[in-house]
């Protein structure tokens with residue numbers, strides 16, 4: 001068994017911790033909501049699209065603040081796992097979250113505009129929503145949200161694996 005010792009008293013800033021958990025909660029709600037909406041007819045999903053878009057924009061906005069904090073507020077040292085491959089993987093996964101969060105949000109905004117969702121909500125008329133095949137950004141949005149769930153799973157597996165192997169609860173740095 002590894003006996004890696006990391007300083008778990010070092011924590012992320014309060015604002016980063018708050019944004020981390022709000023974002024995690026919103027992603028876990030937005031993904032199934034998006035998948036659910038996919039199976040509905042336009043007239044059935046107008047109010048859900050509004051909720052999805054508002055919550056998604058909150059994630060987008062929080063990601064901007066989080067990116068600013070990434071560079072501006074002190075961060076705890078990277079976790080040491082005893083494997084240089086795992087150490088690098090952790091940093092890559094953490095950084096990939098930022099990129100993918102921006103890609104999901106931007107493709108969502110693109111879908112709203114190109115797919116006529118914005119016009120439909122403004123006019124209160126679901127007929128303005130285009131068919132999914134004629135909304136190219138929707139394909140990107142579906143793909144990037146899937147990628148985000150893959151990252152999320154890897155992220156959780158990493159935390160659990162590290163705990164099982166070392167008994168270090170790295171979550172202490174994020175609460």
Ligand code: HEM
Nearest residue numbers: 030031034035037038053056057059105108109111142145
């Ligand atoms: C940030 C986290 C977000 C997640 C995890 C997420 C997730 C999803 C998923 C899984 C879908 C179904 C995609 C598919 O067809 O395969 C979807 C659809 C959609 N999303 Fe998002 N989304 C997010 C943010 C946004 C944002 C910021 C907007 C716009 C402001 C947005 C607008 C839409 C729209 C218009 C659809 C199409 C709904 C439909 O007609 O079925 N999303 N989203």
